Amino acid sequence: MRYMCVQVLWACGKIEWVWLPWGKKSLDEIRRKSGTILGYHE
Amino acid sequence: MRTCGELTTSAGLPVTGTMGFLNALFAVMAQHGYDSVVPCAEGGNNWRKKETGKYKGTRQSQDVAFYADQSLLLEEVLPTLGMNVVKVAGYEADDAIAHISRNSPAYDEIHILTCDKDLLQLVTNKVKVLLFSSAKKMELVDIDGVIKHFGVYPSEVKYYKALAGDKSDNVAGIPKVGAKTAVRIIEESRPKGEDEFLSGADRIAFHPKVAPEAATFLANLRLVTLEGDLPDCTWFASSPPVPMHVEALLEGLEFRTMLKRKVKIFETLGCK
Numbered sequence: 227m228r229y230m231c232v233q234v235l236w237a238c239g240k241i242e243w244v245w246l247p248w249g250k251k252s253l254d255e256i257r258r259k260s261g262t263i264l265g266y267h268e
Numbered sequence: 269m270r271t272c273g274e275l276t277t278s279a280g281l282p283v284t285g286t287m288g289f290l291n292a293l294f295a296v297m298a299q300h301g302y303d304s305v306v307p308c309a310e311g312g313n314n315w316r317k318k319e320t321g322k323y324k325g326t327r328q329s330q331d332v333a334f335y336a337d338q339s340l341l342l343e344e345v346l347p348t349l350g351m352n353v354v355k356v357a358g359y360e361a362d363d364a365i366a367h368i369s370r371n372s373p374a375y376d377e378i379h380i381l382t383c384d385k386d387l388l389q390l391v392t393n394k395v396k397v398l399l400f401s402s403a404k405k406m407e408l409v410d411i412d413g414v415i416k417h418f419g420v421y422p423s424e425v426k427y428y429k430a431l432a433g434d435k436s437d438n439v440a441g442i443p444k445v446g447a448k449t450a451v452r453i454i455e456e457s458r459p460k461g462e463d464e465f466l467s468g469a470d471r472i473a474f475h476p477k478v479a480p481e482a483a484t485f486l487a488n489l490r491l492v493t494l495e496g497d498l499p500d501c502t503w504f505a506s507s508p509p510v511p512m513h514v515e516a517l518l519e520g521l522e523f524r525t526m527l528k529r530k531v532k533i534f535e536t537l538g539c540k
Contacts, residue, residue, distance in 0.1 A: 233383065233436075237275055237284055239291025240402035241383045257274050262285035262334065264383070267435045 232256060232266040277522045282333040286341045287523060295403035296381055298536045304505035307346050308364040311356040316491050348517045349537060350509035356501045362386060366494035367501045369395045388414045389425035389494060419451040427454050427472055430488035439488055442481045453477055508538035
């Protein structure tokens with residue numbers, strides 16, 4: 227399975243890298259949880 | 269106001285990134301008490317992307333809400349807080365940071381706040397990098413810290429990245445060279461007397477492991493090296509904002525938790 231490593235800035239000010247399945251769905255899920263995507267790679 | 273988890277104002281303005289950035293910024297400023305803060309942003313028309321389309325090529329474009337949120341932060345919020353955002357056309361934020369950190373003789377110590385280890389190449393006796401993860405998890409990296417992170421000196425970090433590559437920027441390294449080999453090549457390529465007239469980059473390019481891929485190494489090196497002397501890069505120190513303006517801003521953004529601790533925020537920003 228293809229994964230992506232996403233750097234997220236959460237609304238609380240925390241920045242972290244999270245591993246998620248590759249795809250737009252994962253990015254939308256982060257936005258839904260009040261996160262801003264700063265960058266990502268495979 | 270919360271709609272489907274994404275933070276927006278009641279007028280529908282996306283503010284998730286702005287809130288995250290301010291929470292991070294206030295936490296760092298409260299802990300370190302800076303005289304001045306200079307935010308740097310992408311200047312657009314990045315020369316690295318023009319040179320090779322592959323650079324940061326794995327990144328998909330952001331959604332519209334991201335750009336609205338970002339421009340709110342850069343054009344409204346930070347100027348209201350007394351901070352002048354630096355953008356230099358054709359260059360990345362990292363280049364502007366490199367320029368400012370190398371051209372600020374008035375300051376005894378400079379901290380670069382980032383979550384990107386690329387900037388560790390800028391560390392000197394005067395410049396330190398504050399690697400930020402959260403208010404409770406931040407690391408101030410000095411020269412010894414860079415050696416601990418990469419195994420090489422700050423001025424050699426660019427060689428390390430050009431050799432081992434950088435997945436997040438989509439820079440492929442030299443085939444069969446990983447982190448350990450990169451450090452070994454750099455150590456073996458330090459000046460030894462007879463080759464002192466060569467630059468560090470040339471000595472590495474002549475290393476037997478790198479020589480067959482010297483052109484790739486030098487092209488990578490150009491991409492990962494931060495530009496320290498930008499043309500037309502003007503920047504100004506920040507000044508304490510007017511408390512009333514900060515309060516109006518936080519009210520407009522509907523950041524109620526921040527409004528509850530506004531006195532502490534005014535203090536952090538140096539308001540009089």
